[in-house]
Amino acid sequence: MTRAGIGYDLHRLTENRKFILGGIEVPFHKGPVGYSDGDALAHAICDALLGAAGLGDIGAHFPDTDPKWRDVSSLRFLERVRELLAERRLRIAHIDAVVILEKPKLGPHFPAMREALAQSLGISASAINLKAKTNEGVDAIGRGEAIAAQAIVTLEG
Numbered sequence: 001m002t003r004a005g006i007g008y009d010l011h012r013l014t015e016n017r018k019f020i021l022g023g024i025e026v027p028f029h030k031g032p033v034g035y036s037d038g039d040a041l042a043h044a045i046c047d048a049l050l051g052a053a054g055l056g057d058i059g060a061h062f063p064d065t066d067p068k069w070r071d072v073s074s075l076r077f078l079e080r081v082r083e084l085l086a087e088r089r090l091r092i093a094h095i096d097a098v099v100i101l102e103k104p105k106l107g108p109h110f111p112a113m114r115e116a117l118a119q120s121l122g123i124s125a126s127a128i129n130l131k132a133k134t135n136e137g138v139d140a141i142g143r144g145e146a147i148a149a150q151a152i153v154t155l156e157g
Helices: 040-052 076-086 107-122
Strands: 002-015 028-031 093-102 128-133 145-155
Touching: 028 107, 040 076, 040 093, 040 107, 040 145, 076 107, 093 107, 107 128
Parallel strands: 093 128
Antiparallel strands: 002 028, 002 145, 093 145
Protein backbone atom coordinates (compact mmCIF):
# COMPACT_ATOMS: atom_id res chain seq x y z
CA MET A 1 0.00 0.00 0.00
CA THR A 2 1.21 3.51 -0.82
CA ARG A 3 0.12 6.53 1.20
CA ALA A 4 0.74 10.24 0.68
CA GLY A 5 0.62 13.09 3.16
CA ILE A 6 1.04 16.86 3.05
CA GLY A 7 2.37 19.22 5.67
CA TYR A 8 2.62 22.96 6.16
CA ASP A 9 4.21 25.19 8.77
CA LEU A 10 4.82 28.90 9.25
CA HIS A 11 6.83 30.82 11.84
CA ARG A 12 7.44 34.48 12.46
CA LEU A 13 11.09 35.58 12.29
CA THR A 14 12.71 37.71 14.98
CA GLU A 15 16.11 39.20 15.75
CA ASN A 16 18.53 37.46 18.12
CA ARG A 17 17.26 33.92 17.62
CA LYS A 18 19.13 31.08 15.91
CA PHE A 19 17.93 30.29 12.39
CA ILE A 20 17.36 26.54 12.49
CA LEU A 21 16.08 24.91 9.33
CA GLY A 22 16.22 21.31 8.22
CA GLY A 23 18.02 20.44 11.43
CA ILE A 24 20.99 22.75 10.90
CA GLU A 25 21.85 26.29 11.92
CA VAL A 26 21.93 28.67 8.96
CA PRO A 27 23.88 31.92 9.46
CA PHE A 28 21.35 34.76 9.53
CA HIS A 29 20.48 37.69 11.82
CA LYS A 30 16.92 36.47 12.41
CA GLY A 31 15.45 33.17 13.52
CA PRO A 32 12.03 31.52 13.78
CA VAL A 33 9.83 32.06 16.81
CA GLY A 34 8.59 28.76 18.14
CA TYR A 35 8.07 26.64 21.23
CA SER A 36 10.74 24.22 20.03
CA ASP A 37 13.53 25.44 17.74
CA GLY A 38 10.96 26.72 15.22
CA ASP A 39 12.27 24.55 12.36
CA ALA A 40 9.46 25.09 9.83
CA LEU A 41 10.87 22.52 7.39
CA ALA A 42 11.11 19.73 9.98
CA HIS A 43 7.63 20.61 11.25
CA ALA A 44 6.08 20.47 7.77
CA ILE A 45 7.74 17.09 7.16
CA CYS A 46 6.47 15.81 10.54
CA ASP A 47 2.92 16.82 9.67
CA ALA A 48 3.17 15.22 6.23
CA LEU A 49 4.47 11.94 7.68
CA LEU A 50 1.87 11.87 10.45
CA GLY A 51 -0.88 12.63 7.95
CA ALA A 52 0.21 9.88 5.56
CA ALA A 53 0.21 7.42 8.46
CA GLY A 54 -3.21 8.58 9.68
CA LEU A 55 -1.71 9.70 13.00
CA GLY A 56 -3.04 13.24 13.33
CA ASP A 57 -0.71 16.21 13.40
CA ILE A 58 2.38 17.58 15.09
CA GLY A 59 0.37 19.37 17.80
CA ALA A 60 -1.20 16.12 18.96
CA HIS A 61 2.19 14.46 19.43
CA PHE A 62 4.36 17.41 20.50
CA PRO A 63 2.03 19.94 22.19
CA ASP A 64 3.35 23.38 23.06
CA THR A 65 1.79 22.92 26.49
CA ASP A 66 4.29 20.16 27.37
CA PRO A 67 7.56 21.53 28.81
CA LYS A 68 9.30 18.40 27.49
CA TRP A 69 9.28 19.94 24.00
CA ARG A 70 10.36 23.50 24.94
CA ASP A 71 13.43 24.56 22.92
CA VAL A 72 14.05 20.98 21.76
CA SER A 73 15.57 20.23 18.35
CA SER A 74 12.86 19.39 15.85
CA LEU A 75 15.06 16.51 14.71
CA ARG A 76 13.82 14.79 17.88
CA PHE A 77 10.27 15.16 16.54
CA LEU A 78 11.33 13.42 13.33
CA GLU A 79 13.03 10.63 15.29
CA ARG A 80 9.83 10.02 17.26
CA VAL A 81 7.73 10.05 14.08
CA ARG A 82 10.18 7.53 12.60
CA GLU A 83 9.46 5.23 15.57
CA LEU A 84 5.71 5.60 15.09
CA LEU A 85 6.04 4.71 11.41
CA ALA A 86 8.19 1.68 12.21
CA GLU A 87 5.57 0.44 14.70
CA ARG A 88 3.08 0.44 11.83
CA ARG A 89 5.55 -1.09 9.36
CA LEU A 90 5.49 2.02 7.19
CA ARG A 91 8.58 3.06 5.23
CA ILE A 92 9.36 6.52 3.87
CA ALA A 93 9.74 6.28 0.09
CA HIS A 94 10.19 9.97 -0.73
CA ILE A 95 9.94 13.49 0.69
CA ASP A 96 9.57 16.62 -1.42
CA ALA A 97 9.53 19.98 0.34
CA VAL A 98 9.64 23.67 -0.43
CA VAL A 99 10.69 26.47 1.92
CA ILE A 100 9.24 29.92 1.27
CA LEU A 101 11.21 32.95 2.47
CA GLU A 102 12.94 36.01 1.08
CA LYS A 103 16.37 35.63 2.71
CA PRO A 104 18.80 33.98 3.28
CA LYS A 105 19.64 31.93 0.20
CA LEU A 106 19.19 28.26 1.11
CA GLY A 107 20.62 26.33 -1.85
CA PRO A 108 24.13 26.06 -0.41
CA HIS A 109 22.69 24.61 2.82
CA PHE A 110 20.44 21.97 1.25
CA PRO A 111 23.01 19.13 1.22
CA ALA A 112 23.60 19.49 4.99
CA MET A 113 19.86 19.76 5.63
CA ARG A 114 19.15 16.64 3.60
CA GLU A 115 21.80 14.73 5.55
CA ALA A 116 20.49 15.89 8.95
CA LEU A 117 16.88 15.10 8.05
CA ALA A 118 17.81 11.74 6.53
CA GLN A 119 19.79 10.70 9.59
CA SER A 120 16.88 11.50 11.91
CA LEU A 121 14.46 9.61 9.68
CA GLY A 122 16.72 6.64 8.97
CA ILE A 123 16.54 7.08 5.21
CA SER A 124 18.92 7.98 2.42
CA ALA A 125 19.44 11.67 1.71
CA SER A 126 18.61 10.84 -1.91
CA ALA A 127 15.00 10.23 -0.80
CA ILE A 128 14.67 13.91 0.16
CA ASN A 129 14.23 16.75 -2.31
CA LEU A 130 14.36 20.36 -1.09
CA LYS A 131 13.48 23.58 -2.89
CA ALA A 132 13.34 27.24 -1.94
CA LYS A 133 11.07 29.98 -3.25
CA THR A 134 10.54 33.62 -2.42
CA ASN A 135 7.16 35.24 -1.95
CA GLU A 136 8.09 38.05 -4.34
CA GLY A 137 7.81 40.69 -1.63
CA VAL A 138 4.18 39.83 -0.86
CA ASP A 139 2.79 39.58 2.72
CA ALA A 140 4.72 38.78 5.92
CA ILE A 141 6.94 36.26 4.17
CA GLY A 142 7.72 38.72 1.40
CA ARG A 143 8.60 41.42 3.93
CA GLY A 144 11.05 39.03 5.63
CA GLU A 145 8.90 38.70 8.75
CA ALA A 146 8.11 34.98 8.40
CA ILE A 147 9.14 31.65 6.94
CA ALA A 148 6.88 28.88 5.66
CA ALA A 149 7.43 25.33 4.47
CA GLN A 150 5.33 22.77 2.63
CA ALA A 151 6.07 19.06 2.32
CA ILE A 152 4.60 16.03 0.65
CA VAL A 153 5.67 12.51 1.50
CA THR A 154 5.10 9.05 0.18
CA LEU A 155 4.96 6.08 2.55
CA GLU A 156 4.94 2.41 1.65
CA GLY A 157 3.86 -0.48 3.77
